[in-house]
Each structure stands twice: as structure tokens, then as C-alpha cells.
Amino acid sequence: MIQQGNFLLMERNEFREWLKKQVVTRPIQFLQVHHTASPNYSTRKMVNGIAQQDTFKCLEGMRNYHLSEGWAATGQNITTLENGQIAISLDRPLNRIPAGIRGFNNKCICIEHVGNFDSGGDKITDEQKKTIIHLYACLAERFNLPINTDHIIYHSWFTRTGIRLRDFTPGKSSKTCPGTDFWGDGNTVAAAKKNFLPQIQEELNRLKGQNKNISKGDQPMTIQEQADFQALQEQVKQLTSKLSMDKIPEWAMEACVAAKNAGAVDTTSGGSYDFYRLITVMYRKGFFK
Ligand SMILES: [Zn+2]
Structure with missing residues (x-):
């Protein structure tokens, strides 16, 4: 875990323990799903799957952009990167309402995934995928949220003013975010249900199984x-x-x-x-x- 400037950078396997220690007093009901569009794998200067750009430079660049837009701090609470690392925004702690979906941020945690996942954009790395699945499972576990499209929400399901649509609707949705080819499936409700949410559920089940193993009394007899x-x-x-x-x-x-x-x-x-x-x-x- 490295803290530098306005971010705390950690590995995937450090996140769950870190999350357990965080004090969050505001209600959390929704986990937002975004892609950054820019920065993306091109601005990260990927060579053979490894970004040549310094990660903190990428993160501070996003923050500077948000501040230049007049925002008080980095918009998102959490960022995932192509190498599977997770960055926590120190100026947007979990207890602070994020700026992710205009008009729909209350009770949300905003997570930005670095990359451009629109069709023809970046092909998400396996490391980033693993991290994203684990991250949402840990958050769902911590805040006791069911894994469904009522609680894990794509930016593309909202209008410019934050009204929830039934689905991604070109012309009505404010953005294509998290990308028209996100997860290789797209940004619709059906796309989320196809692989993304079941994979998070599977990971959550695995985490809950680990909990059982810790309290040995619950284990069946050999x-x-x-x-x-x-x-x-x-x-x-x-x-x-x-x-x-x-x-x-x-x-x-x-x-x-x-x-x-x-x-x-x-x-x-x-x-x-x-x-x-x-x-x-x-x-x-x-x-x-
Ligand atoms: Zn977005």
C-alpha cells in the first residue's frame, strides 16, 4: 500500500481488509460503475500490457481535471487500473458523497475504471477484471447490498439530470459510460446481468465461504x-x-x-x-x- 499526494494505492488483496477498517456513517445503497474514457490504455502508454505512465501521475491528472471543472475534489471515491491496482481518493473518502452521476450521488459509492470501454476502445485486461469483480463483491459484503441492477448501477442507465431509465437509451442516457463494449457485453441492463453481476455474486459467495472457514465451529465434521x-x-x-x-x-x-x-x-x-x-x-x- 502506497500513499502519495492525494491517493492511496493498493493491491487487490489488500482491499477487503482496508475496507473493513473504514468508518462510513452515511447510508450506502448504490455502487456506481464508470469508465474514465480518458485516461485510457493509450494515455497510460501500454507496452506489452504494462503501462509506462506513472500511476500517480494518471490519478493526479484526473483530479486536476475535476478541480478545473470547478469540483471540490476528485469525483470518484475509488479507481481501478489496468494492472489490477486500486486507488482510493483521499480527498473523496467513502464517507463523502461522490460526484459520479449528476443528480444521483446520494447513498452512492462512485468507482471509475481506467479505460475506454466503448466499442473499438480498450480491451480490458484480466487483472483489471479480477480486481473489479473482487472490489464490488467486497463493497456488497461490507454494505450488505444484494447483487442486482437496483444496487450496482451503470452510468448509462441515467439521464443528464439523474433520472433512472429502464435501460441504456441512446438520446436519453447522459453517457455511454461504462462503455458500449464494457465487459465484452455492453452497457445495457441485460449486459450487466449476463456476466458482470453473476461473476460478482460468485466472488461474494466465495468470500462468505471464507468467513465460514474462519469460525471453525460452523464446519461440518470430517x-x-x-x-x-x-x-x-x-x-x-x-x-x-x-x-x-x-x-x-x-x-x-x-x-x-x-x-x-x-x-x-x-x-x-x-x-x-x-x-x-x-x-x-x-x-x-x-x-x-
Ligand atoms: Zn460515468
Whole structure:
């Protein structure tokens, strides 16, 4: 994790733990999905899949652009990069309402994905894809949001004034963002449901499975543990049956009758194994006559 200037840059596997420590008091109901359009993989100067441009330069460049537009801070709360890294905007912490979708930012976290994912633009890298899926799953986990198009929202589903449309509608939607070829599927509601949301759901399930493994008590017994447990149950059953036997053992019957006739005991049923042994020994020694 590196903090420099106005951003905190981290690896994908650092995000979930970082997120758990953040204090967010404003309500969060929506996770926005954007592409930056510019910067993109060209301005990042990609050579063999590796950006030659300094990442902080890219991030500060975005921020400077937003400030030049009269905004108070970087618009988005979070940015993902082509190498899979995640940048947190220090001047737009999670607890601060973002500037992502004009007229629809309240209760939102704004996430910008660096790249131009309109048709004919950038082909998203596998690393960035993995990070994006993990990121939304972590946010959904943290803020307890269902994975659907009511809560994970594309910019393209909103008008210029922030009215939610039923779908991306050319002429009515304010932008094509996150790109007409986002995720290789597009920017429509059907496109989001095709691969993007199911992949986030799958990742969320995986994360929840990890939680279960942490609290070992919730784990089902292994085959060996089951066998041990059964053996233990059998032993307890035998021990308790010896304490109070269902019926008088055959070998103690004669002794019991004699002991009762002699007035030595009132009752001889329901005794323990040791009781019947002792009665038998006494009978054989001639105590009951
Ligand atoms: Zn957007």
C-alpha cells in the first residue's frame, strides 16, 4: 500500500481488509460503475500490457481535471487500473458523497475504471477484471447490498439530470459510460446481468465461504471426526447401561432370588453391573440361606 499526494494505492488483496477498517456513517445503497474514457490504455502508454505512465501521475491528472471543472475534489471515491491496482481518493473518502452521476450521488459509492470501454476502445485486461469483480463483491459484503441492477448501477442507465431509465437509451442516457463494449457485453441492463453481476455474486459467495472457514465451529465434521464421534457415543451408551441394567443378567438370577428371599434386598431389578456381580459373589459364599 502506497500513499502519495492525494491517493492511496493498493493491491487487490489488500482491499477487503482496508475496507473493513473504514468508518462510513452515511447510508450506502448504490455502487456506481464508470469508465474514465480518458485516461485510457493509450494515455497510460501500454507496452506489452504494462503501462509506462506513472500511476500517480494518471490519478493526479484526473483530479486536476475535476478541480478545473470547478469540483471540490476528485469525483470518484475509488479507481481501478489496468494492472489490477486500486486507488482510493483521499480527498473523496467513502464517507463523502461522490460526484459520479449528476443528480444521483446520494447513498452512492462512485468507482471509475481506467479505460475506454466503448466499442473499438480498450480491451480490458484480466487483472483489471479480477480486481473489479473482487472490489464490488467486497463493497456488497461490507454494505450488505444484494447483487442486482437496483444496487450496482451503470452510468448509462441515467439521464443528464439523474433520472433512472429502464435501460441504456441512446438520446436519453447522459453517457455511454461504462462503455458500449464494457465487459465484452455492453452497457445495457441485460449486459450487466449476463456476466458482470453473476461473476460478482460468485466472488461474494466465495468470500462468505471464507468467513465460514474462519469460525471453525460452523464446519461440518470430517469422516474421521464422524467415526470418532460415533465410537464415543457407543462407549457412553455401554457405560450408562452398566450403571443401570435393563434386566437382571442370566448369571445373577439365582443369586437375586436368594437375596430377596433372605430379605437382604427389597428389589433386585435395575441394578448396576457391579451390583449383580457382588450379589452373585455373596450368594456363592453362602450369605443368603
Ligand atoms: Zn460515468
